[in-house]
Amino acid sequence: MTLDTNIVTAQDGVQTALSGVVVSNEDTLFGTKQVVPQSKRSVSKFQKILRFVWDTFGKEREERMFVQRIDRYLFLFGLLSDWVKYLDQTNISNAYVSGMREDLKMYSQQRNLLTTFFNIGYIVSAVPSQILMNRVRPSLLIPTAEILWSILVILLAACKTTHQMYGLRFLIGFCESPLRPGMTTVIGSWYTPDELGKRVSLFCIASSVANMFSGYIQAGLYSSMNGRYGIAGWKWLFIIDGIISIPCSLLGYYCIPDFPATTRARWLKSGDKEYAIKRMEIVGRRPPRKLTVKRFLNFFKSWRPYAFLGPYCIGSFGESTLYFNLWLKSNPKYSVQRVNIIPTAGYAIAVVGAYFWSSFADLTGVRWPWFFVSNFWCILGNIILAVWSVPDDVKMFANMIQFLGFSTQNIFNSIGQEAFQDDTEARSISIALGNTICYTFAAWLPLILFPTTQAPHYKYGYKSAVGFYVIQDLSLFLFLYLSRREANRKGKVRNAFGLFVDRSEVVLEDQSSVSRS
Numbered sequence: 001m002t003l004d005t006n007i008v009t010a011q012d013g014v015q016t017a018l019s020g021v022v023v024s025n026e027d028t029l030f031g032t033k034q035v036v037p038q039s040k041r042s043v044s045k046f047q048k049i050l051r052f053v054w055d056t057f058g059k060e061r062e063e064r065m066f067v068q069r070i071d072r073y074l075f076l077f078g079l080l081s082d083w084v085k086y087l088d089q090t091n092i093s094n095a096y097v098s099g100m101r102e103d104l105k106m107y108s109q110q111r112n113l114l115t116t117f118f119n120i121g122y123i124v125s126a127v128p129s130q131i132l133m134n135r136v137r138p139s140l141l142i143p144t145a146e147i148l149w150s151i152l153v154i155l156l157a158a159c160k161t162t163h164q165m166y167g168l169r170f171l172i173g174f175c176e177s178p179l180r181p182g183m184t185t186v187i188g189s190w191y192t193p194d195e196l197g198k199r200v201s202l203f204c205i206a207s208s209v210a211n212m213f214s215g216y217i218q219a220g221l222y223s224s225m226n227g228r229y230g231i232a233g234w235k236w237l238f239i240i241d242g243i244i245s246i247p248c249s250l251l252g253y254y255c256i257p258d259f260p261a262t263t264r265a266r267w268l269k270s271g272d273k274e275y276a277i278k279r280m281e282i283v284g285r286r287p288p289r290k291l292t293v294k295r296f297l298n299f300f301k302s303w304r305p306y307a308f309l310g311p312y313c314i315g316s317f318g319e320s321t322l323y324f325n326l327w328l329k330s331n332p333k334y335s336v337q338r339v340n341i342i343p344t345a346g347y348a349i350a351v352v353g354a355y356f357w358s359s360f361a362d363l364t365g366v367r368w369p370w371f372f373v374s375n376f377w378c379i380l381g382n383i384i385l386a387v388w389s390v391p392d393d394v395k396m397f398a399n400m401i402q403f404l405g406f407s408t409q410n411i412f413n414s415i416g417q418e419a420f421q422d423d424t425e426a427r428s429i430s431i432a433l434g435n436t437i438c439y440t441f442a443a444w445l446p447l448i449l450f451p452t453t454q455a456p457h458y459k460y461g462y463k464s465a466v467g468f469y470v471i472q473d474l475s476l477f478l479f480l481y482l483s484r485r486e487a488n489r490k491g492k493v494r495n496a497f498g499l500f501v502d503r504s505e506v507v508l509e510d511q512s513s514v515s516r517s
Contacts, residue, residue, distance in 0.1 A: 051363070052359055052363055054198075055067075055194055055195050055198070055362060056068055056071075062275075066272060066275060066276075067191075067195060069267070069268070069269070069272070070190050070191070070257075071199075073254075073255045073257065073265070073267050074186065074187065074190060074255060074256065074257055075187065075199050075203070076255075077251055077252060077255035077256065078183050078186075078187055078199075078203040078206075079202065079203060079206045080206075080248050080251070081142070081146060081179060081183060081248065081249070081252060082179065082180070082183070082203055082204065082206035082207060083206040083207070083209050083213070083248075084146065084150070084244070084245045084248045084249065085146075085149075085176055085179050085180070085207070086206070086207035087213060087241050087244070087245065088149060088150065088153045088172065088176070088241050088242070088245055089118065089172070089176060090207075091153075091237050091238060091241050092111070092114050092115070092118075092169075093322070093325060094234075094237060094325075094340055095234035095235075095237050095238070096111050096234075097325055097326075097329050097336065097339050097340065098233055098234045098237070098336055098340065099226070099232055099233060099234045100232075100234040103232060103234070104159075104161065104162050104165075106162060108452070108453070109447060109451065109452055109453075110162045111452055112446055112447050112450075112451075112452060113162075113166065114162070114165060114166065114169050115169075115442065115443075115446070116442075116443045116444065116447070117166045117167075117169040117170045117173070118169040118170065118172060118173035118439075119173060119439035119440070119442045119443040120170055120173065120439075120443055121169070121170040121171060121172065121173025121174035121175075121176075121177075122173035122174065122176060122177045122435065122436075122439045123173075123436050123439050123440050123443070124174060125173075125174045125175075125177040125178070126177040126181070126432040126433070126435050126436040126439070127429060127432045127433055127436060129141070129145075129177050129178035129181075129182070129432065130178070130181055130182065130185075130425075130428040130429050130431075130432040131291060131296075131429075132178075133178065133182050133185075133428065134288065134290070134291040134425060137258050137262070138182050138183075138185075138186050138256050138258055138259075139252065139253060139256035139257070139258050139265075140253070141178055141182065142178055142179055142182050142183065142252055142256060143249050143250065143251075143252030143253050143256070145175045145176070145177075145178050145179065146175075146179065146245065146248070146249035146252060147246060147249045147250070148175045149171075149172045149175035149176050149245075150242045150245035150246045150249060151242065151246070152168050152171050152172045152175065153172060153238055153241055153242040153245065154238060154239055154242030154243070155168055156168055156169075156235075156238040157231070157235040157236070157238040157239045173439070177432070177435070180204070180431065180435060181428050181429075181431035181432040181435060182428065183203065183256075184200060184203070184204070184413060184417070184427075184428075184431055185417075185424065185427050185428040185431065186256065186257075186258070186259065187199055187200060187203060188200070188285075188414075188417035188421075188427060189259045189260060189280065189285065189287075189288075189424065190257070190260065190276060190280075192279060192282075192283050192497065193283065193362070193365065193414075193418060193497040193498070193499060194362045194363070194365065194497070195362065196362070196414050196417060196418070197358040197359075197361040197362040197367060197411065197414040198355070198358040198359055198362050200358070200410055200413050200414045200417065201354040201355070201357070201358035201407045201410040201411060201413075201414070202351075202354060202355065202358070203410075204354075204407070204409070204410040204413065205350055205351055205354035205406060205407055205410060208347035208348075208350035208351050208354075208403070208406060209347065209351060212344040212347040212348060216340075216341065216344060219336075219337045219340040219341050223337065254266070254267070255267075259287060259288050259424070260273060260276035260277045260279075260280055260287065261277055261287040261288065262287075262288065263276070282495075283421070283495070283497055283499065284421055284422070284495055284497075284499055284500075284501035284502075285421040285422075286421065286422050286423065286424065287424065288424040288425065289423075289424070289425065291425045295425065296425075296429075299423075299425075299426055299429065303482050303486070304420060304426060304430065305429070305430055305433055307475075307478055307479045307482050307483075308416055308420075308430045308433075308434060308479065309433070309434055309437055310471070310472065310474075310475025310476070310478065310479065311371070311409075311412045311415075311472060311475050311476040311479050312409060312412055312413075312416065312430075312431075312434035312438075313434050313437045313438050313441070314468050314469075314471050314472040314475060315375065315378065315405075315408055315409065315468055315469050315472040316409065316438045316441070316442070317438075317441050317442075317445055317464075317465075317468045318382065318449070318461070318462075318464050318465025318466070318467070318468035318469065319465070320381075320382055320385065320399075320402070320450070320461060320462055320465050321343075321346065321399065321402050321403065322446075322450075323450050323455060323456065323458075323461070324343050324346065324399045325339055325340075325342075325343055326452075326455040326456050327395065327399070327455070327456035328342055328343070330455065330456045331392070345400065346399065346400050346402075346403040347403065349400060349401075349403040349404055350403040350404070350406035350407070352404075353374065353377075353403065353404040353405070353406060353407055354406060354407035354410060357370040357373060357374050357407050357411060358370070358407060358410070358411060358414070361411060361414070365497065365498050366498075367411055367414055367415050368415065368476060368480060370411055371408055371411045371412055371415070371473075371476055372473060372476075374404065374405045374406075374407050374408040374411060375405055375408045375469055375472060375473055376405070377401045377402055377403075377404035377405040378402050378405035378408070378465070378469045379466055379469045379470065380398075380401060381398040381399065381400075381401045381402035381405075382398075382402070382462045382463075382465040382466045382469065383462075383466055384397070384398035385398045385399070385462040386462035386463045386465075386466060388457055388462075405469075408472070412476065413431070415476075415479075416430060416431070418499050419479075419483045419500075421499065422501075422502075448460070449461040449464050449465075483500075484500075487500035490502070491503065
């Protein structure tokens, strides 16, 4: 494709004019005319409904078959891997209310310290693991890390003291850190904007499904396996979780395709690699490059990592749903089984919220309003809990509706993937850095805001959570402003997907592909 130099780009409402567009045969062969936003596809009303359910229904056959192939391997493995990660990460909470507290005499801050040591391990390796991924294929690094942490989870069942558990939890956190930023970056390298939001949100929200399964598994084990072979029910949870995780991890060596430019996935068909590269060129997403010391330092000299942290991290500082089961446990009308099962309804709500908010974001091509819609439920729930002097049914409602906001960070994940689409390494390091900050604060802040000794009524916890979520909303405005300002300074234009790209990177079907800023 060739572009005439007569391109007049005008930001902030000035009309953009483009002339001299020529679409070559090569462009058509690899799908330039097919890879267009959903909002510009001419489809029937029934197809629009199907497209909302899943976007491949609105695509041409060639593109539909390709995306479905990526979904079957990369996306489904992503869901499975994140499910495994959070199954292994959050089983501590279920074990705690199922006998571990009494067996190990955890009557002070030990429960929070188990989370703290996990977070420290995660913090230590988060950014280094993404630097390593620039040298080691994700298809090797991620599954290997998963296998290691699965073995460590099984070893938790052999612990006789909390100090032994602290050490293992540190190592589990260390091994788990490559998964979320690594897989998010890989997923962001294969999907176009009207495909990306739903998949990133559902990948990340797989943690909610893991929490559901952990509750069901622990409830079942407590009823059927408690005391079997002299092993307590809460120990069986670690054993079963680890056994489930190892075979799931092995699939990663086959399913993760790395990046379009470097893939050697055996399940891709002839021509898929070239087609994937062309799709990302049309979107404006650049392939990975060698991460030099200079590039690494220049990244931290820019606005990007600092503005990214606000919308990505701040809401997690006050995440009060982690203490929902402690409120249930404090109420004598709830048995151990019900304490484990009731929160699973919240995680089911989280999956529904993630699906709808991300689907609307993909379909409309505008993500930021759905960030606020998602975050609203967290603010409302914590306002009610901060009041506290309300009936138990209202407290239950306040805890449950917060799960509708679980996808806020995931929606911003897609915003960040697209804002930094000119730099693959910036995308992965930003997420790793964001997770580092989240886990850094989670290592000590809950000890102050949600001390176990105050459960279930916390003096500062719920009030602080409201403040954090409001600040998170405000920080998104700052991120969007700085992103647009950078684009204006560099003279970038919006492509057909509404993303800022260099003028030389605009790949068009017709003149309408460049939007007005």
